[in-house]
Amino acid sequence: MSTLRVGLRCDAGPRRGVGHLVRCLALAEEFLARGADVTVFGTVERLDWATAELAARGIPLLPGPDSAAELVETARRHHLDVLVLDSYELDPAGAGALRAAGVYTLAIIDGDSRGQVADLYLDQNFGAELPGPGAGAGLPGRLLAGSGYALLRDTVISARPPVAPPATAVGRPRVLAFFGGTDAVGAAPVLTRVLVATGHPMDLTVIVGRPEIEAEVEDVTPGRGQIIQPVAPTTSLPALITEADLVVSAAGTSTWELCCLGAPSALVCVVDNQRESYTRVVRHGLAAGLGELPELTAGGVAGRAARATAARTLHGLLSSPQRRTTLATRAWSTVDGQGRARVVDAVFDAVRAAAVTG
16 A cells, blocks of 8 residues: 555644644654654644644644535645544534545544544543443444543653552652643633642642743642642653642543553543543542532632532542552553554554455
8 A cells, every 4th residue: 555645634722722633643643653644734823832743743734624625625635545633613514525535534523523424433532432322323434432542642652651650658749730731721720729728738730831820820829838830831741740649630631641641630620521521530430520610610609619629639639649549540551552553553444445445
């Protein structure tokens, strides 16, 4: 088979976050390792570290087509064999139009296919493979579902420990808090205050995606034995995760990175489309749950109660190595880091089969 030409269509920025780009980058790395030619199509706004990640891998970043006609025209102009669609904003008709034009189409979804008619669907969320109302129903193409298909970058896979790391008793735990590449919803200051409210000593590193977030975090006064260190988004995040005694994060695509690395984690549901995955992950004991961000930011009695409950959960984790070890072990055993290889295997198998029958 001649060199496979693969396009990935996604966007990233302060409003959209970086989850779509991060998982497309993981796929791109796997395609490149298999000898494919890879191009990313989309908009990456105000994220120098993200564009640097693409440039370091020699992956071109070109403007992203939006309409069905534009997607087909772009695929033809670049002679694409495969186009990966990872967006909640694209015209859903694009997938079907690409298929009709003979371009193999993979749609990355999070529960909702948005009516896209693709050759292959990927829902990497934990529990997506479980039987339930509408699970895989109505999808004309094949569905790859569950955390066995989690898309993880080289830096995460290479940092995965050979066994789930056991927690140790420490007087002042190292805590890492991050909420996506841009913290689009402003969760960092809220959770920094909740962590401080535990009263437990800690060395807290907070990833601040924007200057205004950094200013809010710096306004938080630490308690006795607590140190707060804001840092900018960094490519060293996997190392920070593996060095931490506890990670507090949003329940987005980074959940699978935390699981793969065996990090004891407490998650916050920051946007509606995380709710189902967040509920499953917490219910199965892969991470502790701190609730939903609107609850934690609410005023009055309800808001105070939600923040107090989250602080108690965090205090329990900070003071109990056994609780942290239990979470880390379950998480590590759930995501093995081979998800992207399984996805690319499926794409290559399908393209080869089409070439034979064609």
